Structure formats: structure tokens, C-alpha cells
Amino acid sequence: MVEAAVADVVGPAVTTDPLVPRPASGRLEERSSTCTAGHQPTVLFTDGDHALTKKTLAAVALLAASGLTLTACGDDTSGDSDGQAQSSDTATSFNDADVTFAQQMIPHHQQAVEMAQMADGRATSAEVKELAENIEAAQGPEIETMTNWLEEWGQEVPSGDMEHGDMGHGGGDMAGMMDDEQMSDLEDAMGGSWDQMFLEMMIEHHEGAIEMAETEVDEGESPEAVALAEKIITDQQAEIALMQDLLDA
Template sequence: MKRTLTSVALALVAALTLAGCGSDTESTASGDNGGAQFNDADVTFAQQMIPHHEQAVEMATMAQERAASPEVKELADTIEAAQGPEIETLTGWLEDWGQEVSSEDSMGGMDHSGGMSGMMTDEDMEGLGAATGAEFDQMFLEMMIEHHTGAIEMAQTEQEDGENPDAVALAEKIEADQTAEIAQMEDLLGS
């Protein structure tokens, strides 16, 4: 049922995104782009959330092979199912706004953890990739809690400073979804 609700929410975000997009792709000084208002905060949110989500998806993919707990694997599926489509939505917005699209790949494989809250270092990712079983589960949960906390901070900044209603709505969804997932991960760590 949670996946169904997530799917419905993602479809709604996608529909709202498409409704806000016009054929005019020339940005003006006011940030008007095809009827879609956006500002620097919206652009920063999208540009930073893409590589942030990409790293979470990478971690979730590792869980499928390395996790011992079925609950951790199920959580990883949920994370991947939510954040993959959000990456596509964020990428589409940046393209529509005529802004640069950033990703982990476009960052040259450099350790980019210092710039964004909650990002794991290359060393963290290597350690997670080398772990298996119960050790992986604990590392995954602890790292993903930190990762989600960073995403929530980014989402809260977007809600405070962003102008684009679709981007603000996605930020609200990210905050709600990831807050719930943190509670789930804390329960798993405590069991």
C-alpha cells in the first residue's frame, strides 16, 4: 500500500510538473520560464538533490546484494522506487529552466561530500561496499539516516526559500517520506 501511495504521489508531482511547463524555454530576469516561476533556491535544490538522490539509489542498490535483513532490503527497494523518479523530475525541471543538470557522474567521480549535507565520502561508500550481512545492515541504516537527515535539511531550505510551487511540493514530500523512513530505520537499528 505504501508503494501505491508513493506511486500516486509521484504521478501527481509529475502531472503538476507537466502542467506547469510550457513551450517557451527562454528564462527571463524574473525567473519566468514557460509560466513556471523559479528562483535560485529552486535551481540549487534541484541541482543538489539529483546527486544526493543518486548516492541514495547507489546505496540502496548495494543493499540488494549485501544486506542480510529482509526489512533492510525492502526499505532499500522503497528508497530506490521513490528517488529514481524524483531524479527524473528534478532533471526535467532544470532542463525546462535552462539550467545546468548536475549528477554524481558529471562531478568527475570526485569526493563531493563536503558540499552537501548528509553525503557520504568516497571512503564511506567503499566501506559500505565492502561490508556484508549484519555489518552491512548496520552501516547502511546509520549512513542512510545521516543521508536522509541531509536531504530533509535541503528540503526545508527549499520550502523556506523556493518559489516554484512544484519544487516546494516535492520538497514537502521528500521531508515527509524521509522523516518516516528515518523512524523506520531507527526502529530497525533498535531491534
């Protein structure tokens, strides 16, 4: 196979047998291969009157031994194409349930964060203060994540400035949301009264979020959205148990 590769590159071997006609004297034959992907061409010369030099033969042998062929000049882009297709599939893998989940959970989380931020200057219990901080720390990044999904999916992102009554309690699809009056009462409370009101409201709020997340787990298509819904269920069930313990203490 090596001999065939060399013959293919440099052409017929030059013979010194006097009985075999040789090419006309002084003619220099040039054979070259041109790559189209930015590689330098390989150029070999054979002299009609003289055998190939040792230097040329060494180069040819190295070429054949290395297994280099003209096809090496091409670039293999199939891997990049596959990666781009997979990324595109991931970005478009969603359904109406995923969109509804994100569009509703964003304002739901925003209200929970608003309630948690009220703890500053109002809460008395150290446990309640820590819980409020944890809720804000967890749900803030989740809001950003869901916002990015909606933008990637080409769907409307909730404005974040809706009135509590527009998205709140009794709104049907937004379980657990507080209305304007409830939010105003929480804002006006202080000390132990605030702690109790916050815990009671947040338990109801969490129960609504879990209900929404369970719907996403059952009906959603996006793996990322379903995974977030499962995380919300786990996290908020644990927080409900903690809040119930604080109320019972």
C-alpha cells in the same frame, strides 16, 4: 429584431403595390457575405420583378431564427492564448533557490540510490532489503522529475559522474553526503554488518536531504519544487523513524 436581421441580409423588401416603383425588370441583385475563417459564404438573390420565393424566405427565416451573424465566421482564439500564457508562466516560475535545490538534490538522490542498490547480495534483514527497494523506487523518479525542471528552466543539469568527495561529506551545501571512503566501506561490508552500516549512513543521508528540502520550502518559488521538497521531508522522516527502530531492535 428578426425583421431587422432579415432586412439587413436581403436588403429592402420587394413590394407588389402598383403605386410604388419597382426596380427595372429582369435585374438580378446579389448580396453575399464572405467569411474569412473557412466558412462558406451565404448568398441571397432578389428578383426586381418578382417577390422572393417561399424557399428563399424559408432560408432567410431559418438564418435569422438561428441567430447566425457574420461575426460567427471568426475564430475565437483567446482561450488558446490564455492557456499558452499560463503554461509559459508555470515554466518560468522559479528562482535561484529552486535551481539550487534541484541541482543539489539530484546527486544527493543518486548517491542514496547507489547505496540502496548495494543491498542486493549484501543485506541480511528482509526489512532492510525492502527499505532499500523503496528508497530506489521513490528517488529514481524524483531524479528524473528534477532533471526535467532544470532543462525546462534552461539551467545546468548535474552530470551524475561526480566523485563522492567532490559532492560529499563536508562539502558544505550538500548535507548528509557520504565520501569515497564511506562508500567503499559500505561496498565491502556483508550481512549484519552491512545492514547496520547502511542504516546508520542512510539516517545521516536522509537528515541532510531533509535539511536541504526545508530550505527549499522556506525560499523556493516553484510550486512543483516546493511540493516535492515537502514530500521528501514527509517520506524521509518516516524512513528515519523506521531505520532507527531497526537499529534498536
